[in-house]
Amino acid sequence: MSEAISPRVPLRVAPRALPRVPTGQDHEDLTKHGIKVTAADVNFFYSEHQALYGINLAVPKNCVTALIGPSGCGKSTFLRCLNRMNDMIDGTLLRGKILLDGEDIYQRGTDVVELRKRVGMVFQKSNPFPKTIYENVAYGPRVAGVKKSVILEEIVEKCLQQAALWDEVQSRLNDSALQLSGGQQQRLCIARALATDPEVLLMDEPASALDPKSTAAIEDLIFELKDTYTIVIVTHNMQQAARVSDQTAFFYEGHLIEVGRTTDMFTHPREKRTEDYITGRFG
């Protein structure tokens, strides 16, 4: 990244979201809706290898929090801690607390299945099921117990529209999802995650495989979604972080170096390393 970040943030306000996203006032108070997720002194281990060191981070409700940092610094790891997807990797260990609406999700007796319905996720690599496009989106509601096909069809259409995919696939909902292009697959995965109607949406570089047009569509979507959802997004694209997020957290080698309002962070970062990273001097 060599382009300097313009101090006028957001750089590109999504046209559709314009009326609802005032640029100044809204950023004033990130926590006016409360805190949705809190990480308290989170240390994370892959067997012997420690990937996260004492992370303290509050994710404000109905806001977009961007996680940035060089490759391998632990962004995806942190994201996966928030819906306990790391549980699936053998030998992992988390020390510390992660609170969702004040409840520790790592405490004994937490229903992980229920948790993942509340905290949805879009993966770094798109991973559609080898089923039809329709079945991919309908899967979440289905496993949650929705049986009526009228309701399922409604959900599928709404979510595909939100993910800016409906126009391209509406005539071939019964084709295999794997026939879609890479970018279409990623948008399908976003639609699939939306279909479970989560409270928190974790997005791991959702736009890394998308062309500018779909990226813009996804960013518009994120703007719209934060009215109802709390969003945590990992991105390598500084402009994107600046455009879509309210709060930015900078990770470096497993440490949380700096977190703050996106406007502040991109205009006058407190830490030298943050400044170097967002201006593209390393990373």
Next chain:
Amino acid sequence: MSVSKYSEGRPYAKIASQAFALACGLCTLLSVSVLVLLLWNIFGFGWSSLSWDFVTSWPSRFAAKSGIWSALIGSLYLIGVTALFSVPIGVGAAIYLEEYAPPSRWRSLVQINIANLAGVPSIVYGILGLGLFVRMMHLNRGVLAGGLTLTLVVLPIIILSSQEALRAVPSTIRQASYALGATRWQTIWHQLLPISLPGILTGVILSLSRALGEAAPLVVIGAATFVRFTPKNLITDDYTALPVQIFNWTEQPQVAFHEIAAAGIIVLLTVLIAMNALAVILRQRFSKKVRW
């Protein structure tokens, strides 16, 4: 054509490569020709004895009057019983080992044992079946005892091949399913089983084909060789099976019996081919649900 400067050091590389390809081709040719010769021999020997009468008649003391009906039905019953027990238990065990059991010493121990059991000669299972099913559980010498013994023979193979099939499902599929709030069972039922089904079916058919051809364990637990009825009671009634009947006929001194033994082999092969065809059909049916 330009020659890379590196190939100068290996002047024989090309010849060696061609020689290796030739050797591989010869090996293939050899095994295929042995198979063709064998089939040719059997068909030439048994074809004249093969008729619809032969298929539907009871065995007899006279080769010319003998038929294979009781053995054919006995074999079908056996395969049915074996499939009934070995498929659910085998696939269930595979699911448990792959999807539920956390990695532990205990799991590795079980895993190694299953792999070893797959290599145990089937006659050993015959002795086990004799002790366990016939004597201890008093299942007599009926189809049930035979089917359970064959279940022991094929169970390790079904478990191993089903595990292989489950392991081949990309872990990203599991992650996607769990991340959408699916339970373990929902993930297995809606994602993993449909995707791994072709692999599981292949393993099941191979195993059942093997069970169909097994004579040794059945002889050990006391399958009869001369049965002029089809079993009505799966525990008390005597039965015989194709390989046992064929084996018995080849033991007879008269050449006429050897001929009907060859005809019996043709029947056995036909059943095998039918089973494999069924597998292909099932596989295509089920794979419609999965869209790669």
